[in-house]
Amino acid sequence: MFKTVDRFLIRWCSRSLIGSRLYYTFFSNAFAAQQQAVLKGRATFNTPETIGRLHSSANLRRNIHRLEKGLAMKGRREVFAASYIQQTVREYKEYAAAGFETAERLWAQEVLDTYFEAVSHSDPVAQAFALYRTVLRTEAGHRTFSFNPQCAPYAFEVIRDAEVSFEDFQQLCEKRRSVRWFLPRSVPDEAVQKLVSTALLAPSACNRQPFRFICARERAAAVAACAAGTTGYVHQLPAVLVVAGDYANYGHERDKNLIYIDASLAAMQLMLAAPTLGLASCPINWAEDPAAESRIRKLIDLKDSERIIMLIALGYPEPGGMIPYSQKKQAAQVLTYADD
Ligand SMILES: Cc1cc2nc3c(=O)[nH]c(=O)nc-3n(C[C@H](O)[C@H](O)[C@H](O)COP(=O)(O)O)c2cc1C
CATH class of the missing domain: 3.40.109.10 (NADH Oxidase)
Incomplete structure (x- = not known):
C-alpha cells in the first residue's frame, strides 16, 4: 500500500519543480543531511575557525587562482580583477596576520606581486595596492616583491615531458x-x-x-x-x-x-x-x-x-585472489560527436 502511494506521488511530483519540492519537503528527507552539511559549510565558510584549523583559506585560494588565470591570459587586459582585488588583499592580510608560513601563502604572495607588477594602477587597484604595501611592511623583514617568483604563471614547455607512452x-x-x-x-x-x-x-x-x-x-x-x-x-x-x-x-x-x-x-x-x-x-x-x-x-x-x-x-594484493571480470562498455557506446 505504502509503495503504491509512494509510486503515485513520485509520478505526480516529478512533473514539476514545485512538485518535486513538495515531495522532498513532506514525503522524503533524503536530501536533509546534505542540505544541513551545505548550510553548516556556508556558516563556517571563510571564518577564522576553518582557516585556522586547516591553515588554508578557500576564498584566498579561489581568488589567487582567478588572478593567476588572468595573468596567464592571452591578450591580457591592462586592468583585470578590479571587482575582487581589494577583497583578495584583505584575505591575504588576515592570512598573513595569522602567521601561517605555508606553500599556500608563498603562492598567494608571488601571484599578488606578479599581479601588481603587471596591471596599471588606477582605482580600485591602486587602493588594493596601497593596502598590500602596508601588509608587506608588517611581514618578516619588511618583505619586498619577489622578482624571481616560483609560483607565478609559467610556460607549459617548462614542465618536464612525461615519458609514458x-x-x-x-x-x-x-x-x-x-x-x-x-x-x-x-x-x-x-x-x-x-x-x-x-x-x-x-x-x-x-x-x-x-x-x-x-x-x-x-x-x-x-x-x-x-x-x-x-x-x-x-x-x-x-x-x-x-x-x-x-x-x-x-x-x-x-x-x-x-x-x-x-x-x-x-x-x-x-x-x-x-x-x-x-x-x-x-x-x-x-x-x-x-x-x-x-x-x-x-x-x-x-x-x-x-x-x-x-x-x-x-x-598489497594477494596474487591468487580473484577479481571480477567487470566488462567495460566500448567507446562507441558512450561517445558521440556534437558537430555531426
Ligand atoms: C563509486 C564506487 C563505489 C563502489 N562501491 C563498491 C562497494 O561498495 N563494494 C565493492 O566491493 N566494490 C565497489 N566498487 C567497485 C566496483 O564494483 C568496480 O569498480 C566495478 O565493478 C568495475 O571493476 P574494476 O574497478 O575492477 O574495473 C565501487 C566503485 C566505485 C567507482
Whole structure:
C-alpha cells in the first residue's frame, strides 16, 4: 500500500519543480543531511575557525587562482580583477596576520606581486595596492616583491615531458582493478603519503581542493564495515582511506557538487598510482544512510560540514585472489560527436 502511494506521488511530483519540492519537503528527507552539511559549510565558510584549523583559506585560494588565470591570459587586459582585488588583499592580510608560513601563502604572495607588477594602477587597484604595501611592511623583514617568483604563471614547455607512452598508461589502467583480497601486510606511511601527494596533483574547481583523506589501518575493518558493500572481505583489509569533502569551502549552494567531483578526480589518481607501488585498491560506495553515518562518525572525527565521498580499500594484493571480470562498455557506446 505504502509503495503504491509512494509510486503515485513520485509520478505526480516529478512533473514539476514545485512538485518535486513538495515531495522532498513532506514525503522524503533524503536530501536533509546534505542540505544541513551545505548550510553548516556556508556558516563556517571563510571564518577564522576553518582557516585556522586547516591553515588554508578557500576564498584566498579561489581568488589567487582567478588572478593567476588572468595573468596567464592571452591578450591580457591592462586592468583585470578590479571587482575582487581589494577583497583578495584583505584575505591575504588576515592570512598573513595569522602567521601561517605555508606553500599556500608563498603562492598567494608571488601571484599578488606578479599581479601588481603587471596591471596599471588606477582605482580600485591602486587602493588594493596601497593596502598590500602596508601588509608587506608588517611581514618578516619588511618583505619586498619577489622578482624571481616560483609560483607565478609559467610556460607549459617548462614542465618536464612525461615519458609514458599511451600503451604504458593503458597498461597501468588495466592493472588498476578493484581488488578485494590482500596479503596480511601493513601499508607503510610513506606509501600512503606518496599516493595522497599524487592525488593532490589532480585538477579541482578554482584549485580549492576541498577534500581530505583519513587513513585507518588498525581500525580498517571497523571503518569499512560501516559501508554496505564490504560484506565478505572486510575482515582482511589492511588499510582504508575515508575520502571526505568539506562544504566549508563554499559560500554558495550552486557549488554543492564540487566536493564530489574534486574528491573523485583526486581519488582516481590515487587509485591509478597504487599499482606503481605494488599496491591495489577498491573504491567502496558510501550510501546516504543515517545509521551508517552515525556509526562511522564514532570511529573517525568528521566536522558537521564534511561529507563522506567514498572509502578506498588499500593493500598489497594477494596474487591468487580473484577479481571480477567487470566488462567495460566500448567507446562507441558512450561517445558521440556534437558537430555531426
Ligand atoms: C563509486 C564506487 C563505489 C563502489 N562501491 C563498491 C562497494 O561498495 N563494494 C565493492 O566491493 N566494490 C565497489 N566498487 C567497485 C566496483 O564494483 C568496480 O569498480 C566495478 O565493478 C568495475 O571493476 P574494476 O574497478 O575492477 O574495473 C565501487 C566503485 C566505485 C567507482
